[in-house]
Amino acid sequence: MSSTDDRSSSWTFLTHHARVLVEIARDPAIRLRDIAAGIGITERAVQSIVRDLYEAGYLSRHRVGRRNHYSLNLDQHFRYPTEANLPISLLVDMFAQHDLHDRKSPGDQS
Template structure:
């Protein structure tokens, strides 16, 4: 095993580090593009805390990637497909393009 692999195992207490190609922000966007879900449903689906989902929703709303509307006692979220991806390497692409490819 390469030295970097051994170091990662030691730092993680003997367990391989878990990682994914997409951020939790991307997971929230993709899930909401498919169907209307509550923060609790998103947290269970993505595997993060409900509080983390709420923080991500706040980020995405503040930056214009999501719009929140009240439907009775429940919040409903709609994705803005024209929002640009944030990293300079991907900024020529939109959220809608990402959703089209992955959803």
Template sequence: MGYMDGGTQDQDQPKWTFLTSHARVLIMIARDPGIRVRDVASACGLTERTVQGIVSDLEEGGYLVRSREGRRNRYEIVPGAMFRHPAESDHEIAGLLALITEPPTP
């Protein structure tokens, strides 16, 4: 379990971060729509079970569509999905995903 999810905090990790676990999982999927839950969990410092729950939340919230390709899942970000919080609800998540997933310009 990651430290932000009730696990123990590593001395080298910050006490807080700007992005939630839901945002991190969505970003990882946006970067690689065929990514495995195991790899998302490892990259985000979460358990596989936590990531599975987040993926379900994102599907139920209308942010993500999951489909099967052979034995693997493939994910698609729903175009036009808006932020949930009232302070940002007039913005699409696509802007954040583009900012975080595109390589920085030199």
């Protein structure tokens, strides 16, 4: 079990916290169960991550009917000391641009 494929699938560059943040940026009305299914972790883990992000000031949430809607604080900075001077908007913008590129149809000129 020492093949490169096995080792490469056991880690990623983005943490679950970053992936949850990006999913919320993509859809501020997303359900936690949909985030969990999309990134492959439990709904309970997503709840914990959203709580972490909320308590650290990375997002706010408000109820609309029976659902939560989220707003990101894109001016908040990364937590790791070597990236602490950079806002999280850089991460979110990078993935938002990726999404826009993927969603364009082949004949779309915009």
